[in-house]
Amino acid sequence: MLFLAEIAPNLWTAAQSRRFLGLEVGCRMIVVRLPNDDLVLISPLPLKSGDRARLEALGNVAHLIAPNRFHHLHFGPAQALYPKAQAWGVEGLSQKRPDLRFDHTLDQPGHFENVLHYLPLKGFASITPRGIQNLNESVFWHQPSQTLILTDIAFNFDETFPFTSRLAAQVLGSYQTLRPTRLEKWGSFDKDAVEQSIRQVLHWDFDRVIPGHGSIVESDAKAELQAGYEWLLGRSLDPHPTLAALYNTAR
Numbered sequence: 001m002l003f004l005a006e007i008a009p010n011l012w013t014a015a016q017s018r019r020f021l022g023l024e025v026g027c028r029m030i031v032v033r034l035p036n037d038d039l040v041l042i043s044p045l046p047l048k049s050g051d052r053a054r055l056e057a058l059g060n061v062a063h064l065i066a067p068n069r070f071h072h073l074h075f076g077p078a079q080a081l082y083p084k085a086q087a088w089g090v091e092g093l094s095q096k097r098p099d100l101r102f103d104h105t106l107d108q109p110g111h112f113e114n115v116l117h118y119l120p121l122k123g124f125a126s127i128t129p130r131g132i133q134n135l136n137e138s139v140f141w142h143q144p145s146q147t148l149i150l151t152d153i154a155f156n157f158d159e160t161f162p163f164t165s166r167l168a169a170q171v172l173g174s175y176q177t178l179r180p181t182r183l184e185k186w187g188s189f190d191k192d193a194v195e196q197s198i199r200q201v202l203h204w205d206f207d208r209v210i211p212g213h214g215s216i217v218e219s220d221a222k223a224e225l226q227a228g229y230e231w232l233l234g235r236s237l238d239p240h241p242t243l244a245a246l247y248n249t250a251r
């Protein structure tokens with residue numbers, strides 16, 4: 001049975017063990033309760049009867065979201081449990097998983113009840129065992145708790161992970177810091193598109209970041225994410241460049 005941890009009012013997470021390329025990376029589901037008591041499940045995990053009872057005590061499971069082209073493994077079973085829930089996918093996922101039903105595609109910015117905002121990111125890709133693949137990830141901003149919800153566009157593996165995972169994170173550049181790995185740094189060729197998307201994300205007001213894999217960053221997460229993307233892009237993301245920075249660029 002999953003343990004639903006309350007992160008902030010109307011925001012819960014549940015984590016499960018997950019192995020990727022033989023490494024423990026964990027996986028997180030996010031539950032948001034909207035003002036109308038509808039629940040939004042981002043990256044649904046397998047749900048046993050006890051989990052369903054807990055969820056249904058919180059609200060009405062009304063939306064199921066596969067937030068990128070990789071996080072769809074447990075979507076079908078969740079949909080079978082909640083056939084009336086609206087199913088949200090991302091661009092390209094219905095072609096990848098034609099067996100799943102999607103009612104909506106996250107291809108434009110939008111929001112649920114003005115409290116959970118979403119934004120599809122452009123240009124973000126990763127080197128995978130099947131080659132370079134676009135994630136088409138949508139990120140979410142829970143405005144009341146100033147929380148940014150990510151899936152695979154930044155990680156934060158720390159000392160709570162097994163030795164081999166920590167070692168891999170060190171090699172790939174995302175150990176004890178909130179940022180993507182070298183697989184995304186090298187796989188994302190359209191840096192201008194990534195920059196444009198990340199600047200939009202940084203425009204949101206948030207202090208906490210919940211990644212799909214890795215530990216939650218509870219405070220000052222925006223500065224950490226900005227630094228992580230400056231590392232990926234190799235350029236500054238400061239909203240207002242100082243005169244000194246302009247001077248240095250001009251030299």
Ligand SMILES: [Fe+2]
Nearest residue numbers: 070151152212
């Ligand atoms: Fe993932």
